[in-house]
Structures are given as C-alpha cells and as structure tokens.
Amino acid sequence: MSLAPTRTDQQAQPDDAATPTASGTPADGPSADVTEAVLAIARRAKVAARALATATRGTKDAALHALADALVTHADEIVTANADDVARGRENGMTAGLLDRLTLTPDRVGAIADALRELASLPDPVGEVVRGSTLPNGLRVRQLRVPMGVVGMIYEARPNVTVDAVGLTLKSGNAVILRGGSAAASSNQAIVRVLGEALVAQGLPADLVQSVDEFGRAGGVALMRARGLVDVLVPRGGAALIQTVVRESVVPVIETGVGNCHVFVDASADPAMALEIVLNSKLHRVGVCNAAETLLVHRDIAPTFLPVALAALNEGGAVLHGDATSSDLAPQGVDVLPATDADWETEYLAAELAVRVVDSLDEALEHIRTWSSGHTDAIVTQHLPSSERFVAEVDSAVVNVNASTRFTDGGQFGLGAEIGISTQKLHARGPMGLGELTTTKWVVTGEGQVRA
C-alpha cells in the first residue's frame, strides 16, 4: 500500500539522528536536564498509552481519519515549514535526490494523509487470540495480542516517516516518541503539532504523539536510556544510525533495514528469468534496502549468462565490480572493476553491483553466510534440490526462489503498511506490520482453581 515508498528513507543519508562522534561512540550522555525532560515525556507517553490500550478499533480508526483530515486542512502550514528545511538542506549542499525526498507539496501531504486512511482500513491486531485452550483442571488459558505501550522511533530525514510512525503506532494501540532527523526538523515539528491537535479534538491525549527533537542528539540518547518507560525502540535509517542505537540502547531495540542482498544464479537457472530478476533486483530502485548488491553466478552458466547480464546491467547504468572470472566474461566496452572484500561487504544503495562466479551451490552459500546482512537473498534455479538447500541453509529474514529481492516489503507481502524491515531474529524478522508493534498477554480464568 502507499506507505511502502517511505522505505526510501533507508537510503544513505546524513546520519544526524544518532550521536556518533568521530570515534564512532556517542558523546558523553545527555545532561541531567535533558534526561529528566525526556523521562517526563516518556512517563506522559506511558499514561497516554494506557488510555489507548483499551480503545476500540472504531475509536482508533476515527482518529486516523481525523489525523488525515487535519494534515490536509493544514497542508499549507506543513508545506511552509517544510520549505525552511528544504532551504537549509540546499544551503548545506544536500543532493538533488535527498532534497526531492525531503520536499513536501500539498499533493504529497495528501498522499501521506491517504496512507493514514488506508491504515484505518486494516484489521486491528489488538485483541487477537493467538492461542488458547481449556486445561484439564478447567482453567481457560488464552494468549491475547495487546499493545506494546510506548514505542520510540529514531529515524532520518523524510518527514513522511513521522506520519507513518504515528499511524502505525496509533492503530496498534501504542504511544510514540519521535526522534527525527534534524534535516526535517521544521516539517516534523509542524506535523507533530497538527497531529497532536487533531488527537485532542478526538478526545485522545496529545501525549500519544511526542517528539524529543528539541533536545537534539541528546534527546535521542536519553530515549535510548529510558528503560522501563519506553518498551521498544525502532531505529530506521542508514547503517550508522542503526548500529549506534543497537550499541547504545538499554531499551530493547528492533534492528531494521540494512540490506546487503544477494541473487544467486544457479547452473540450472532459466537464463531469461535470471536476467529479469537480476535487473529488477538491482535496478528497479537502487537506494532501498531490498535492492540486490551482489550477483553470484554458477560457473556452469557463467560463460553464457554473464556476458548478456553484464551488458544489460551496464546498459542500465550499473557500475560493476567483479572477480577475475566475471571480468574476463564481460563483453567489450563493459568495464568491470576489480572487486575486493569491501565490495562483498558493501550495501551500495546505488546503481552499483558486485559480481562473483562461484564453483558450486556450496560456494554460493558460503559467500552469503560470510557477507549477507540477513535481509533478503534469492536463488534463481530450476533444480528442486538446490532451491530446497538454499531455502533451508540461507539464514536471512527473507529467502526467495525465482523472484526479485524487491518483493521484501510489508505492502507486497500483504501485511499492509510496515514500520521497517527487521534483520534481527528476536520478536520480528522481515517486514514489520501492525502485529509486530504488539506483544501478548496470557489471561487465565478459573473458578477458584489452586495448584495441588
């Protein structure tokens, strides 16, 4: 659905939402004042979350529509605030691509509002009975889906992420505390104000949506330390941001988004299918986490497949880095730069691809084991045992057989909107929708049962 495009925020961007210093470690903690202010925000969020936890779907959906209407009503105000961010970005030498992503127009605000309306149409995960049974002693035991409570989002520039985060957390019954990128500070401030007023008009607490942006980087760090008040932190942005949050946070974190994705073209692959999948995985959209970064080709098919594939990739504008064999197989006029370990490791997030010829499925699996970020890896094959081994042995959130890596997306998977793509194994793995923003609670009902 329409929230999907927000995942371009996972492009390489100035990593200003986190606090890495030159040494890669954060500055000494936030001041006592900032810490206390952020803790006060978190306490208010916890109280507000309580009100929402028991709200009906009707209440939440009405609020989502009201938030959407408010965005449209106040579109001019938001666009004006956004113009400040864009002007500052231009002064600071932001690239045209990033400037475009930062820019809001009334139409774009309308699209963001529509995404909230689509969220309202999704099922409410809260209250789902995950499992349940009646025990021999007559106790009824049910595991119910309930909201997390308070969700912290630390993210980078794009202001539409602000609205997505608010919509997804609201629908799943949670309060949200936002720490956005300074590049979008004015836009985010205007959006949070508009959404807060709309919540109050709906009889909901404004504290459901709060920001710590006013405290700058220290606010983000204080949020990472608010264990017990913030139930989960979701960092969303480039690798540096995510690593900083994972390293520094004492609040539980869901790691998202870094995608060093592979396509392995097996000996038995249908060459036309393989070519289409490789081109789509790499070039359909280059700055996103589910784009392919490395192409592995089985030695038996390389002599026929690679010359065609490299020419097409080159034609499509891809910069190529390859091992000696792929380089030898490149047609005249197609440059293949020598690949090093840095290429196997890099998430280019650009029209750039590393290429390697492997001797076997085992060598492909070993390469992926060594270098994959565990996001999405694909095999193209007609050989059933190869596809089965690939699926069983690749330890990634998503494993594809004969399909483009670009499908890894909550909207594409039919989960509705997503708040990010988890590359960790705990709690959520792969596209995270509304359900992943909830936890469960066991409810045990009896008539006086005691343990013998």
Next chain:
Amino acid sequence: MSLAPTRTDQQAQPDDAATPTASGTPADGPSADVTEAVLAIARRAKVAARALATATRGTKDAALHALADALVTHADEIVTANADDVARGRENGMTAGLLDRLTLTPDRVGAIADALRELASLPDPVGEVVRGSTLPNGLRVRQLRVPMGVVGMIYEARPNVTVDAVGLTLKSGNAVILRGGSAAASSNQAIVRVLGEALVAQGLPADLVQSVDEFGRAGGVALMRARGLVDVLVPRGGAALIQTVVRESVVPVIETGVGNCHVFVDASADPAMALEIVLNSKLHRVGVCNAAETLLVHRDIAPTFLPVALAALNEGGAVLHGDATSSDLAPQGVDVLPATDADWETEYLAAELAVRVVDSLDEALEHIRTWSSGHTDAIVTQHLPSSERFVAEVDSAVVNVNASTRFTDGGQFGLGAEIGISTQKLHARGPMGLGELTTTKWVVTGEGQVRA
C-alpha cells in the same frame, strides 16, 4: 511436565554466574585471551547449529533419548562430581535448602533424564508454517518457524538446569553455550562431558553443547559481548543476575523470572475462594517466581475477610507486613509488621507477605502499576466488569481471574517444558517453551516474478 520443578533455581541464590562487583557494575571486561576463546566457542557453536537446523525431528528425538540414556549410564560419575560441589557448598556455609537443591542422587539423575525423554515426545516447533498465502501476482509467501541458531544460557546453581537447557535448545534446533553457577561447576562439567560424548555417538557435533565455565565470570561477560555469534541470551536466576545481564549484554536478552506477584481480593469476591487462592499463591511453594508477594484487599470485604486470611497465613507460617488498616484487622496473636515501600517492592521468595487494604479497584490497579514486576497478577472477584477491567489494565505477562498465581508455568499451561518465564514484552512474554526458542524466516517462491 517434569521440567517444571527446575524453576526453583529462580530462588534467591548466590549470584555468582554474573559479574557484579561491590558497586553493582561488572569488573572491567574479560581479557583478550578469554574473549578470543569464548568467540571461538561461539563460532564453533554457529557451525554446529547449522548442522542441527536442518535435522529432522526423528534425529533430534533420537538424540534426546540417547542423552537421557547417557545420563543414566553415567549417573555414578555425575553424582561423584556433584559430591565435590556439595562438599564445597557445605564448607562455604550454603543453607540446607540450597544444598538440597544442589544435590544429585542416582534417582534425581534418572528424573532429569526422564525430562529429556518427555521433551522428545513434544511436537517439533521447527518447520511450522506460521502464516502464508498466495499473492495476486502468483508468489507463494510463507513464514516458517526456524531455529534461532546459538542460544546462551547464564544461570545459577541447580545442575538440572544444565540438562533442561541442553534438551530444550536441542529439540528446537539450536546450539547452546552454558555459563552455570560456580557452586555447581563440577556437576556441570561432568554433565556437559557426558552429553557431548552422547551427541558425538549420535553423529551430531559435540559443539552443540559447550560451556564457558572454565573462564569463570569473565566467560559470562565475554558471552554477553558476542553479538552476531550468539543469537539470544537467556539469564535465569535471581534479580541481580538478570539485571546484570540486561545491563551489560549487547547480545539480545530475554529477561526472565523476577516475580513480584499480586493477588487482589475484590469487594465481590467469594471469601472461601479468595482464602484458598491467597494461601495457595503465597504458601504452596514460597521460593518461586510465581508465588504471590503482596495481597491487596478491597475495603468493603476487608473487615470480614482479612481477620480470617491473616490468621490462616500466620498459621501457615507467613511473616506479615501490612498497612495500618490490615494491621488493625489482624486477630489477636497475629503480628503484622508495618509495611513500607520496600515491602511493596520486594520479591520475598519466602513465607512472607505484604498486605494492603485499598479503597477501590482503581487503587488496586494503581498499586499494581507501581510495584508489579509484570510477571503474574490475580484478581478474585464475582463482578464481571471488575474482572474485565483488571484483565485489560494490568500490564503483566499473565493476568489471572479467580485462579492461583502458581499456575504461571509452561507445564501448567500445556506448553510442555519451559526455559524460563519472560517478563519482557519483546519476542516472548510469560512461560517460554520450545516455540520461544525459535525465530521465523519468510520464504517467497515464484516463477520469475519481478516488481513492476
């Protein structure tokens, strides 16, 4: 099932598996040698886990039976090693209760072996299709349950936890790295050796079960820092151990076990039912995390209920701490010590109970919100709206209506064996069985689909 009794390891015990110094923070990190040795262990575990990840249920169950047989065959050897631990414990002034829990006999080894056989009879969580569908473009999308990979266990004295951890991780397809309490070091060493030999005899890698006990406390700290190699750490023991691991670990942690559990006797409660639930929750077994630590009584029922309840608790050997009202209601000869905030906060893990009279359900909810550890809280009531509000508003892993808190247990819930009781919201909440030791993987299968 028979693994349930192992939860007595959650009793207060010397917190020697973690590394708190007098200041509550760990000593400076492990030496480079220890770090490298532990990382080498973790790397071997990761390789071994790969072999197990694709093993069939038949292979795993046969291994569980072989491990059980090996424990019985080598019971004498294990009991002899255990005698060293018991002798050392006695020298160090360990209490009779702890000594009893530490002690292994051939019969107890047999019971531990039987628990492994019962694990073999449980369904295999690996391979379960959690959800799946065919998308409009023909892609088949499935979310499959797969093993985590490498599980770290940091725990305290009881040697049967060693066997439980091995059995649960093996059945769920994971490798395990153990850091047990030094009080059981000889027993654990003997058990790990016997189990490792039995694995090899089954054609499985001995590296599926490894220990870092030889490195002492530094081994535990190195394990907490092995991010990327260890997929999840499960600390199991007293509050100090758990807090240390939560604070120090950069590996994702599942927090377990601290249970400051409440029973609220509502105005409408059936007094006889309430009395039985209170006595069972507090006195059925006092040193466990699902025992009640605070009794809240509605003012309207207190004058008739509390004199009887306090007398019965006193009769049952409970030391009582109460607010002024409960103290006034105590019958002659029943001492009620004045309760302070420390009492509301404390997990006594003993025949000791805090008692408070509250004016309303709201006041009970507020008390629980303030002091509960989020483990298990119970209401006794005949009033449906009160039970519904209690269930909706108490933010704990398990919420009971008219049932003893003592039911919070994987065995009691019908989940089979448990590795602990999670009090966190991420990934697992409440009793953790085999399923909670797994993660999921999305498998996307197509015939050349690319994204438009």
